[in-house]
Amino acid sequence: MTDDARKAGGEARAAKLSAERRREIAKKAADSRWAKEGGLPKALFGSEESPLMIGDIPIDCYVLEDGRRVLTQESFLVAMGRAAKAKGGHGVRTSVDKTPPFLAASNLKPLIEKEVSGSTKAIEFLSTNGARVWGFPAELLPQTCRVYLAARDQGLLHYTQHHVAERADILVRALASVGIAALVDEATGYQEVRDRKALSALLDQYINQELAAWAKRFPDEFYRQMFRLRDWQYPTASGAKPGVVGKYTTDIVYDRLAPGIVKELERVNPKNEKGNRRAKHHQFLTEDVGHPALAQHLHAVIGLMRASSTWDQFKDLLDRAFPRKGDTLRLEID
Template structure:
């Protein structure tokens, strides 16, 4: 009886805070326990939002459960289309027993999750990983706030532990994470992380069908970039190994076939229409040479990070593949070819 009165009182206070000051007690008494609980939750959320400082949090528009083998990771798509994995689910997927509790699992001084700040892992953490590992605070469909990580972080973190394992640098307490990383990488090989989350949350049904031109605009630049190597030597070493070719050094002359394989492995799978647009902007001359490398046309803010993430995933598949056919099968499942036919007009005239 006392408990019922307490719930009614809390609900009445909540109704008052939500703008129902008059008759709050009478109305609350008629509500079911579930209704009173929901009203109290909404009031608590409203108080938190009101007291919070800083820019408003992005809201989740879709939520679901990402299933990889026996693992289940809560995931969401935020306003603007960003895909995230909840922090607690992320930790469990990597075999971290404790529940993640917001910022205690994040070290802002080095812009890394706390479990990646171990000194023995430092040599295996790339600059790209530091950029993409920022903690994301957002508003879930139910509740005031939640913490998560970008979906792309999961395979990149797996790479860190697999690389450290390969070099014999893991501590005893980290080896179980490497075991999980093997499972996750193989699971993600069957279908891309973004597609998995879109399917789990139902976001695939509302994706903008006419966004192809925006994708091209984001990926490709109008002006030619200065030359810089974007393909790790390991990418070519693994191609040679899987094809059964002899690799002597980084100066080893590459067969023309390598260029065709690179287009197949990378550019046909990077984004819809990208390869065809690159071929149009960067055609071969009469001597069968191009005036630039394809990746020089990619933008710094979107194109190059996307290329780096794709190469990280591709190289991970290469490492665990005993043969070219095995690798190519995983590649086709994880990153199916996007096609070369544009649904919208090209983004700009080719640069002369």
């Protein structure tokens, strides 16, 4: 076959392809050329069709030809509770000083040297299907979690970072639990016969347990009404709540749930030397009794708040309807 014939045949086949298919073929060809010119590492294992599942979040992960384990950039960010894309739809990648933006906040920098080892630089590689992908080292995920948890323990978090710290807490607990299972499997040889998705399923189980523990129990309306009655701006400019809100919550809620409950919660969930607790009190309430009782009490309390015009009026109604456990009931005296 002559070159002209080959060219004509190729053009005829190309004409039959859809525009999307032609773009896909062109992209793969360009990626292949770039890999040869730029020396991009290639993934030998991994696929978007079989991601690691963390709760209901799919984490696309790969093992590169040089042995590095990587998580795709989008998966990494979503796992941390951040948007998969930065504003404008662009990826996050790495800043000039090789620190990813999710670690570049000034309040986190003092903790990075202690909690992060190895590279934090984004990695560009070819996935198993030949697509160019940006990712981060897999070991950076638990290390990043530890940075946010250390910042939380030291009271360094900005209010916009609290949700990331909560997600980090969930991830660290779950990954630690699955990590010991993987080590046992390797030591006993069970890894050779277990189902390939067994660890992922175990991780999913732990994640669901942790998510349940972190489930939001206090509706925003509770705080909105409290701020209204105290004549405070809601939300505050910083997003943080005044320190006295914790004392109000203890008085309005926990003191009135059951006798001795505050003392027991403070025993199992004590403050550290910095005055912070490792968890929220409601996380120690039981699912079958404690949480339903909390929800019922909050529903009634919010109703009293809405019916009140002042803080004193609300407290008077609260004391009548839900006296503190152990208090003597007030009697009406003419």
